[in-house]
Structure formats: C-alpha cells, structure tokens
Amino acid sequence: MSIKSWWQREVQASLAWIIIGGLVAAFIALFFSWQLGFFCLLFMATAWWVWDNPEPGFWLLIVLAPLLPMLKITQTIGTATLIKDVIILTLFMRQFLWPLIKQTLPYRRAALTAPIVWLVIWTIIEMVRADNGLLLGVLRARDIILYVLLYFGVLYLPHSKKLMKQRLYWLLATSLVVYLQGVYQWWWAMDSAVLRFDPVRQIWIPRISSTLAHPSIFGQYAVSISLLVAALAAYSKPAGKRAGWLLLWLMSLPFIWLTYSRAVWIGLVVGIGVMVTNWGATGVAKKISKRTMLKIVIGLGVVGVVGVIGASRFTPIGLYVRSFVDPRYASNRERLEFMARLIAPMTNWEAMVGQGLGDVLVQNFRQNDIELYDIAVGNSRDVQLTKNRTLVDNQYLKTGVEMGLTGLLLYGWIYWRFLRTGAVDMKKMGREGKIISLWGVGFLAAFVVQAFFIDIWDIWPTNAMFWIVAGLVGASSQMVLINEKK
Structure with missing residues (x-):
C-alpha cells in the first residue's frame, strides 16, 4: 500500500471522525454544559479506543469496576462513572452486534x-x-x-x-x-x-x-x-x-x-x-x-452441622x-x-x-x-x-x-x-x-x-x-x- 492510499484510507478517515466528535462536544459545551461537553468528548474517545482494542478495553473495565464508586463522591465527577457504560456498549457492538450484522459472528456455546x-x-x-x-x-x-x-x-x-x-x-x-x-x-x-x-x-x-x-x-x-x-x-x-x-x-x-x-x-x-x-x-x-461418594458427602454434611451447632452453643x-x-x-x-x-398489598395476579x-x-x-x-x-x-x-x-x-x-x-x-x-x-x-x-x-x-x-x-x-x-x-x-x- 502506497503512502498516499494509506493517508486517504486511514488518516483522513480518522481526522474526519475527530473533527465531527470535537464539533459535537463543542456544541454541547456551549449550549448545555461544559461538563457534559468534556465528558462527551471523553466517552467518544473511549469508545473509539475500545473498538480498536477490545481486549485492553476489557482489561480497563476490570480495573475500573471496583474503583468507579469513589468518583460518585461529588456532583462534578460523578458523571465519569458512565465510562463503564460506554465500554460495555462498545464491547457488545464490536464483538457481537456488528459481526452478527455482517454475518461473521464466530460460534460460541452461548448457553x-x-x-x-x-x-x-x-x-x-x-x-x-x-x-x-x-x-x-x-x-x-x-x-x-x-x-x-x-x-x-x-x-x-x-x-x-x-x-x-x-x-x-x-x-x-x-x-x-x-x-x-x-x-x-x-x-x-x-x-x-x-x-x-x-x-x-x-x-x-x-x-x-x-x-x-x-x-x-x-x-x-x-x-x-x-x-x-x-x-x-x-x-x-x-x-x-x-x-x-x-x-x-x-x-x-x-x-x-x-x-x-x-x-x-x-x-x-x-x-x-x-x-x-x-x-x-x-x-x-x-x-x-x-454409594461411597454419597456416604462421604453425608458424613461431611453431618460433621458441618455438628460443628456449627457446637460453635453456636459454646463459643x-x-x-x-x-x-x-x-x-x-x-x-x-x-x-x-x-x-x-411489599407482599401484603399484592393480588394473586400481581404475584404472578x-x-x-x-x-x-x-x-x-x-x-x-x-x-x-x-x-x-x-x-x-x-x-x-x-x-x-x-x-x-x-x-x-x-x-x-x-x-x-x-x-x-x-x-x-x-x-x-x-x-x-x-x-x-x-x-x-x-x-x-x-x-x-x-x-x-x-x-x-x-x-x-x-x-x-x-x-x-x-x-x-x-x-x-x-x-x-x-x-x-x-x-x-x-x-x-x-x-x-x-
């Protein structure tokens, strides 16, 4: 592939999407809130990166999962927790929905x-x-x-x-x-x-x-x-x-x-x-x-019950x-x-x-x-x-x-x-x-x-x-x- 064709197919397309994303974020920042504009730009960049790098995107989700609750301490940065939603939606579309539409979805035992x-x-x-x-x-x-x-x-x-x-x-x-x-x-x-x-x-x-x-x-x-x-x-x-x-x-x-x-x-x-x-x-x-396996399971169960009862009575x-x-x-x-x-007001139909x-x-x-x-x-x-x-x-x-x-x-x-x-x-x-x-x-x-x-x-x-x-x-x-x- 020549440098010119690479520039036309890769760089120009990327620049076009960057300009579109920047304009959308700028519009939201000017007419609604600078905070929403900033997070909109952040979320678009995250979605783009996860789409190109789904496996590292999954690692990022694993890392952020237990840390994001800390960001809800203030009103200003609480919106940042929506980055997990962006990663989840991007992974779903990148790995499942888009291949399904293109009829290239690999086989999985999706039980x-x-x-x-x-x-x-x-x-x-x-x-x-x-x-x-x-x-x-x-x-x-x-x-x-x-x-x-x-x-x-x-x-x-x-x-x-x-x-x-x-x-x-x-x-x-x-x-x-x-x-x-x-x-x-x-x-x-x-x-x-x-x-x-x-x-x-x-x-x-x-x-x-x-x-x-x-x-x-x-x-x-x-x-x-x-x-x-x-x-x-x-x-x-x-x-x-x-x-x-x-x-x-x-x-x-x-x-x-x-x-x-x-x-x-x-x-x-x-x-x-x-x-x-x-x-x-x-x-x-x-x-x-x-039969022997059943005896072992029953024996362990009895020992466990006796142990719990003993600990409850004497400790x-x-x-x-x-x-x-x-x-x-x-x-x-x-x-x-x-x-x-919650249960008392329910009718039989509502219970179903x-x-x-x-x-x-x-x-x-x-x-x-x-x-x-x-x-x-x-x-x-x-x-x-x-x-x-x-x-x-x-x-x-x-x-x-x-x-x-x-x-x-x-x-x-x-x-x-x-x-x-x-x-x-x-x-x-x-x-x-x-x-x-x-x-x-x-x-x-x-x-x-x-x-x-x-x-x-x-x-x-x-x-x-x-x-x-x-x-x-x-x-x-x-x-x-x-x-x-x-």
Whole structure:
C-alpha cells in the first residue's frame, strides 16, 4: 500500500471522525454544559479506543469496576462513572452486534442466550407497566439490560490460555489495589467506615468498605477474589506454588471478616463448600462408587452441622449465628417490615406478573422525585439517590414484587444454565479452563446466597461481575470444544 492510499484510507478517515466528535462536544459545551461537553468528548474517545482494542478495553473495565464508586463522591465527577457504560456498549457492538450484522459472528456455546432474551422481553414489559413513573422504570430497566450485554461482549472476545492468564492477572492486580485501599481506610480513615452494632461486645463497630462505598458490596468483591484464589490453589503445581496461593487466600480472610456482613460470610462458606464438592467430585467420582461418594458427602454434611451447632452453643460465634434468624436483630426486623409492606398489598395476579419496575417505592413510603431534567443535565447524585430508594436488602423480594414469579423463574433459569455450563467435565479442559470453571461454580453459589441479603443484581459492580464470570465460564466450555476438535 502506497503512502498516499494509506493517508486517504486511514488518516483522513480518522481526522474526519475527530473533527465531527470535537464539533459535537463543542456544541454541547456551549449550549448545555461544559461538563457534559468534556465528558462527551471523553466517552467518544473511549469508545473509539475500545473498538480498536477490545481486549485492553476489557482489561480497563476490570480495573475500573471496583474503583468507579469513589468518583460518585461529588456532583462534578460523578458523571465519569458512565465510562463503564460506554465500554460495555462498545464491547457488545464490536464483538457481537456488528459481526452478527455482517454475518461473521464466530460460534460460541452461548448457553444463557434463551433466558437472557426472555428476561429482556419481560423487563421491557414491566418497564411499560411501571406505576410509579415511567422514568424510574426506564432507569431500573437500564440497570437490568445494560449489564446483560456484557455477557455477549465477554463471551465473543478471542480466547486462549495466554489471554485467560492475562485477564486473571489484571483482576488480581486490581484486587490488590482495592485491598490496600481497605487497609488505608481501616488504619487512617476510620471516619469513612459504615457502623454496625456488634452483638458480642455490645458496641458499635466500623466495617471496612474500601473503594466500594458499602461493606456488603466490598465483601462480595472480596469473596469473588477469594474464590478465584482458591481455584488457582486447587489446580496449581508444584506444591510450593499451591502453598503460595493458599497463603494469599488466608490473607484475604481478614478483609472478609472486617465487613461484618452475614451475606458475605455465608456466601464465602457456601462458595468454598460447593467448589470443594465439585473439585472432589470431578477428581474422585470415577475412582469410587456412587454409594461411597454419597456416604462421604453425608458424613461431611453431618460433621458441618455438628460443628456449627457446637460453635453456636459454646463459643461467641453463636451470637453471630443466631443473629441470622433472630427477628429482634435490627436488620432482620427491617427486612421483615420490608417483606410485610411489599407482599401484603399484592393480588394473586400481581404475584404472578409483578407490579412494574420501581413500584417498591410506593409500598415503602418512599418518594420518586427524579425528573427528565436531572438526567439531561447530568445530575448523577439525584439519579443515584432515587435508584437507591428502590433497594430493599433482598433481591428475590424486590424481583418478586417488580417482576412477579415470572421474573424469579427467569433468573432461576439463568442460574441453572450457568451451573450446567460451569460444572461440565473439567477433565477435558486445560488448567486455565479448570480454574475458571471451578471459580464460576463457587461464585454462582455465593452470589445466589448473597442475593437474600442485598440487592445484588442492581448494584455496581456486583451485577457486572456476574456477567463477566458467566462469559468467561462460557468461553472455558468453548475451549473444551476446540480441544476436542484438535
């Protein structure tokens, strides 16, 4: 290719797009707000870069995911958090939508496609049925549908052992930064911590939240990283390397403990338990009979139950365990009040199809004061506060009220497909595929449990983390097919 043709095809086209983007940003800055103009230019540049570099764009999303909540501290820079939306939409269009239109989309085992399509359709129906304002319904639908696109963006990225390893390293490096921020908060910024009443010592105690604003959200992120490290330890060789991963796993436990979140603690225990069961089943099931395997599982279950009962009766842990179900405990009482207010007014028909997105505000006597003007001028603080008023500390309760039993069944369908994809015969996989599949199974178990305590589908970055892991697990199963063909 001559220099002249290269100049005409590449440089001139790029300059044209730069001029168009600059003019659009200048128009917005002059006639609306300089802040919106600046962010418009930033978002266009980000979309352009991610389109040309989808894999580094995915790394950028991994790095920014736990750090963006810090940017919501002021009205001025809160709009910058929308950069995640730009990356997600660009990845979806670059890796899935545009190849689909051009009929060049590569084959992937997209096991979640059917439930996702039905979930999107049902979400749109519930958005239209929203009784508490269509605008709030649109915001709720955006929280559901936007992050679903991340599944396709991740699944249809190029995948190889080298790329999988790079992604895991980026995730672990980012988690190190988040943990260091947690250490700083605990020792030098205690005033920023969220307080909770300690039933053992009868005092109010600070809870670590690092960059994620709330201890339960930080805890879910920490549990996800802890389960990943456990999966790395399970398939690491030699023994010294495995010991190093186990040491890192033990070092993550104090951060999880200092969240003082029951959802986080239970999620970690359940996730590790499911991972150990799956790991043992894939490695041992073909060497022993099913009857012997059943005896081992029952025996371990009995030992676990006896251990929990003993710890509850004879150690201070008992106060924490009893607080899980004690209705006199403050957070339990609040959840019971939520349940009574939300479920009592529902008719049989509403129990099946829901009351519409955002309708939980009415039963909780909360006000919807968001207007289109707030979104147009980038008033991110008021928008976020209005969305926060829809939180009821139980994702299944919220989904049942807004989307009915139909919505709950759709999410259950997604869980089931996720589990089947991650629990395939891992003997056919390479080391990286085994690590991601084992991590995915444990992550799903912890996620399902934590949803009983927080609105895990509606909070960043827990919602994005689910679809990222789902996409990576689907890619791991795809790598099995490639190995079989070879």
